[in-house]
Amino acid sequence: MTRYFIKRLLGGLFTIWITTIAVTLLIHLVPGDPVQIMYAQSQSTTPEQIEQIRRNLGLDRPIYEQYIMYMGRVLQGDFGTTIRGNQPVLDLLLVRLPNTLLLAVTSLIITMVVGVTAGFFAAYKRGTWIDTTLMTGAIVGISVPSFWLGLMLISIFSVRLGWFPVSGTNLNNLVLPALTLGLANAASVSRLTRSSMLDVLSQDYMRTARAKGLAETLVLSRHAFRNGMINVVNMLGLQFTYMMGGAIVVENVFAWNGIGRLAIQSIFQRDYPTIQGFILIFATVVVIVSIVLDLLYAWIDPRITYN
């Protein structure tokens, strides 16, 4: 177990390391002069000022030196400052990160509860109208754009019924964005769950369990569900990542003040230090969460041995 953990940890660190290289290169991939572009929209900047900024950002040095500089700063918790307003990027991100995590985790819970339940029933009632209805709903569900679903939910629950505020960032406002993100992904989770449950239900050990004379509920709850849950836990990591990605869009629909909203704003403003910081934070969160979930998976599946 320890060895497996260390291996996963090293893999995660590797991913983050690659990310730091990628974000350093990012700015150089920009066609044209990034500094010009960054300040193009802001107040007129003199060529002298541009040079000054270039020097401050270290963009006048060789790329490997830039990387070492950047890494040095990042390791000290300095992600640079925003182009406009000169605020520390890390502070901006860390203030908003809990909002994004709250949204992602709540949505993940909705996704798993709705998706797994629907998939389970569809598999168990395979070939019946229940199955057909659920799976028709699922394929329509994966086809609906989340941002549109969000707008439709707003128009029903906020505008028509007045149940929830249209936008903002507090618990009362969490319901609609979480529902949007959760339902959008529940559709695909229900499809995954259905096929994995169909697989489980057709396994020989299910027949063995029935041959023992166990009641159907026990056959399902003890023999099928546990095996099915292993597959479900196995997809949690990827689902969380999808939630984080989906949050970027949904935050913007509901003006939910998370890092996704900040990211879109900084792309508009060509605020590269913030974009870089965002990508790094995003990758770090995703890596940490997937390591934790992998360990959980390894813990509940007795077949996995660690060596």
Next chain:
Amino acid sequence: MTQQITTPTPPVAPLPSKNREFRRFLQVLFRSPGAKIGGVILLVTTIVAIFAPAIAPFDPLEMGVGSTLQPPSAEHWFGTDDFGRDLFSRIVYGSRLTLRIGLVAVFISMTAGVLLGMVAGYAGGWVEAVLMRGVDVLFSFTETLIALAAVAVLGPSLTNATIAVGISSIPFYARVTYGAVLVEKNKEYFKAAQAVGAKHFRLIFRHILPNILSPIIVVATVGVSVAVLSASALSFLGLGAQPPSPEWGAILAAGRDYFRRAPWVTTFPGLAIAITVLGFNLLGDGLREALDPQQRRS
């Protein structure tokens, strides 16, 4: 924005090659009601896109063809937007953009991904290790993040969004291809071809590619729907198509500002996206089932 594809490597048989087999394959495919509906949706969408000038009653960009924010009526089927443009005409023209975005993006990700996956799977050794490790890293970022990073670099525009969406799915296609190549590599025919001294290039393109084509086609069909969703999301966020483009996501984004007063401006483009995406998803599901050897046997 990104949408996961339900089965990473669908277990599918090689694509039927002969003419008769192909007809039989189509029969099996369109036996499922889903594939039928999907096929009809895509056929209609394609016809609308091709004959947009004939179908659309108004110029999609012309302002003031009606009064502003008019609800759907006999003259303006889907109503008008805040510039008095005819929404129906805009959505009809938008289908051209949507199909183009979807197909071009999938072409980019498929070409690059298949190439990467084949090279990694075929070469083995450190080439494989480096490439697939890189793909793993990219994969863990999600397509959304990759697309955003690409737009951040390239700058917002419809073309750039298309490229960004294309880039974002490369790791996915690379993985599917890589998995399929590994399977093929262990088959007898491949070992035989290798034994008689076939050249690398020939081995890859004559022997491996045709055999891994069918899982890739399934993935690519569903992939178009993913690309359309991603690109429309970028446009919705303002990072893709820019006004006054009749791109569906962009229409939706503009309609947001007054969607209490004029909900039709957001409702119809959203429906258009959902229906088109549904078409690709249904057809993709049908293809997967028709090509699934297990399904065929039973």
Next chain:
Amino acid sequence: MARLLDVQNLKTRFFTQNGVVHAVNDVSFHVNAQETVGIVGESGSGKSITMLSAMRLIPSPPGKIVGGEVMFQGRDLLKLSVREMRSLRGNRLSMIFQDPMTSLNPVLRVEKQMTEAIQLHLGMARSEAKARAVELLEQVGIPGARDRIRNYPHQFSGGMRQRVMIAMGLACNPDLLIADEPTTALDVTIHAQIVEIVKQLKEERGMAVIWITHDLSLLAGLADRILVMYAGQIVEQAPLHALYHHPRHPYTIGLLQSILRLDEQRQEHLKSIDGLPPSLVNYPQGCPFAPRCEFAIAKCHSEDPPLEPVGVNHQVACWVKPEGADILQASQSATA
């Protein structure tokens, strides 16, 4: 002798997309108390489906028992309520399956998988049930059973897993054990061990055993009586000795010839029965074996022969009924 199990005119169909599969066609046989009956046939001959039907374990849909009765200890299993049937399964009649790798639940400890049936049918407390399970594992020859019972199935070898399956099947002292090709998935070197264990436990407990196999030679020291199945029908049934030495159905004769040839290790004479079993979707007219049969006459292709007695407890479904003893003699001298 008392009939423990009496199957009459059992018919099972599978309703699939490609048509109706006639899996079990009018099968009648019986098993006496404490008797060992072997059922032999190729894969797809309906031997497993017959017994799964008797246990009411065929997947439904698409499978359905469309006729017949299965009398067990005086009660028709097909007419029992689901609850009554469950109280018999794993209790009075139990079944062990072909592949011990897939037939055991990978995520449950052996202990749980064994004790659940014991607790259910014998009403034992957990600790009692566990003690019984350990005892059973020891009886089937699992060393260190007390510790091994805490293991998961993947921590056992294939042979050991099948022993666990057997222990599970015997957990509630069944009157009838149905063994569905329990050796097929295992290494050849282990076959004899598994056969020996079942034989010994059968002697000790006085239960009846139905042993399903495609390997006629396996039944030599094991079965009292043998049923030969082909295309969902019983084509011949006879006591062991009669079947081995005086087979009357061409299919049985063919099976025996292939064993003899293997015994002789004479490759040049190795000739299996030509052709394939018929599709059970388009069930053929006449005798289902006729297309592959070297003795077939015109009648065989038009009329399906009934099971007719040809000796004591010996029945065969064939219009020709060739004397197997002579044919086997001839092929033996040919190889000698």
